[in-house]
Amino acid sequence: MTPPRLLIAVIEDEEHLAQGLLFNLEAEGYRAHHEADGEAALRWLLDAARGAPEHRPAAILLDVMLPGRDGFSIVRALRDSGCYTPVLMLTARGRSEDIVAGFAAGADDYLPKPFDLGVLLARLAALLRRMQWQQSNTLPAHTLPATNRFTLADHIIDLDALEIRRHHPQDPEPSTIHLTVMEAELLRYLLEHPGKIISRSELLENVWHVREDTDTRAIDNFIVRLRRYLEPDPAKPIHLLTIRAVGYRFLPEPETAH
Numbered sequence: 001m002t003p004p005r006l007l008i009a010v011i012e013d014e015e016h017l018a019q020g021l022l023f024n025l026e027a028e029g030y031r032a033h034h035e036a037d038g039e040a041a042l043r044w045l046l047d048a049a050r051g052a053p054e055h056r057p058a059a060i061l062l063d064v065m066l067p068g069r070d071g072f073s074i075v076r077a078l079r080d081s082g083c084y085t086p087v088l089m090l091t092a093r094g095r096s097e098d099i100v101a102g103f104a105a106g107a108d109d110y111l112p113k114p115f116d117l118g119v120l121l122a123r124l125a126a127l128l129r130r131m132q133w134q135q136s137n138t139l140p141a142h143t144l145p146a147t148n149r150f151t152l153a154d155h156i157i158d159l160d161a162l163e164i165r166r167h168h169p170q171d172p173e174p175s176t177i178h179l180t181v182m183e184a185e186l187l188r189y190l191l192e193h194p195g196k197i198i199s200r201s202e203l204l205e206n207v208w209h210v211r212e213d214t215d216t217r218a219i220d221n222f223i224v225r226l227r228r229y230l231e232p233d234p235a236k237p238i239h240l241l242t243i244r245a246v247g248y249r250f251l252p253e254p255e256t257a258h
Contacts, residue, residue, distance in 0.1 A: 006128065007031045009048075009057035011041040011074070012090065013066050021061065024117055033057065038069030042077055049083040057085055059127050061120075064091040064102070072105045079106035084162075084178055086127040090115070100208055103182040104221040127181075150191050152239065152252060155230055157191070159184050164229050177229050182207070186222050190240070190250035199247040223248060 008025050012018040013036045025032040035041035041062075048056050064071040075087050089102045089110045102110050109123055150157040156165045162184050164177040179187070186207050190198070200219050223242070227234040238254035 005029055005031045006058040007033060007054075007056070008124070009041075009045060009060045009062075010034045011038075011045075011060065011066065011071070012036065012063045014063070020117075021120075024121070028121060036067075038066035038071070038074055040068065041066070042069060042074050045074070045078060045083070045085075046081060049078075049081070049085070059086045059088065059124055061124070062087050062089050062107070064089060064098070072101060075102070075107050076105045079180065082178075084180070086181070088120075088123055088127060100204070100219060103180075103208060104219075106180050108181040152230060153232075157187065159188050179229075183222060183225065186219075187226060190226075190248070191252075194250055194252050197243050197246060197249050201247075203247065 008030045010018055010021050010025070010032055012021065012034070015036070018034050018036065022032045022034055033044070035044055045057070045060065062071045062074060066074075071089055071091070075089070078085065078087070086109075087107045089107045090113060091098060091102065091110060092113045099110050099112075108127055111120055111123060148158070148160045150159075154167055156167075157163075158165065159179075162179040162181065164179065166175045166177070186203065189203065189207050203219055223240055224234070227237050227240050230239055231237045239251055241249045241251060243249055
């Protein structure tokens with residue numbers, strides 16, 4: 001039996017661009033669904049997430065500037081609802097601040113307009129491969145490569161599964177926090193550089209791959225979320241420290257006063 005073709009949601013209000021994307025996605029073997037209005041798109045995406053698997057999109061191509069509701073608020077609402085479908089944002093605004101704002105909202109990748117169709121299809125395929133690999137990964141946690149699995153206090157950070165599992169002695173069952181791709185990549189970078197003071201510009205270049213002289217506070221949104229996931233008291237962090245006017249420092253073991 002032939003497996004069903006993957007469904008791709010195209011949320012784009014420029015009719016000529018949307019029709020071109022729909023035609024080329026179909027030509028590549030995907031199914032495609034189009035929405036042009038932000039509010040209508042969010043309703044459709046939330047309904048699809050609650051519906052039958054064959055009606056759920058495998059990925060979302062999402063324009064930033066839309067009538068009714070912009071792309072940033074759409075992806076934020078999806079993540080808040082527990083929908084972690086990969087999102088590739090399409091934006092005419094290529095400034096570093098806009099790119100990082102998209103990632104902060106929960107997007108997995110971005111592509112500035114105008115873009116090359118081949119690049120878009122390659123980025124889409126990469127997102128789908130990552131998601132399919134995660135869904136098929138049934139290895140026990142202890143068999144995962146050490147470089148992709150970390151322990152921090154009562155948290156197990158599984159970067160391959162995009163999850164943080166917390167098992168506190170007082171909790172009857174472990175709790176699971178789902179990470180976006182970019183949350184996981186930022187966390188990976190911090191985990192791989194314990195104790196080092198890392199500037200915002202270094203994170204922009206090595207995590208977001210933005211190579212402009214831009215020091216944006218948008219990264220703070222990611223740090224706030226990671227603190228909520230990992231810190232005993234997010235208001236008084238002991239692992240993810242802010243270094244004033246510079247950046248951040250990750251401490252696997254909290255510093256003790258002497």
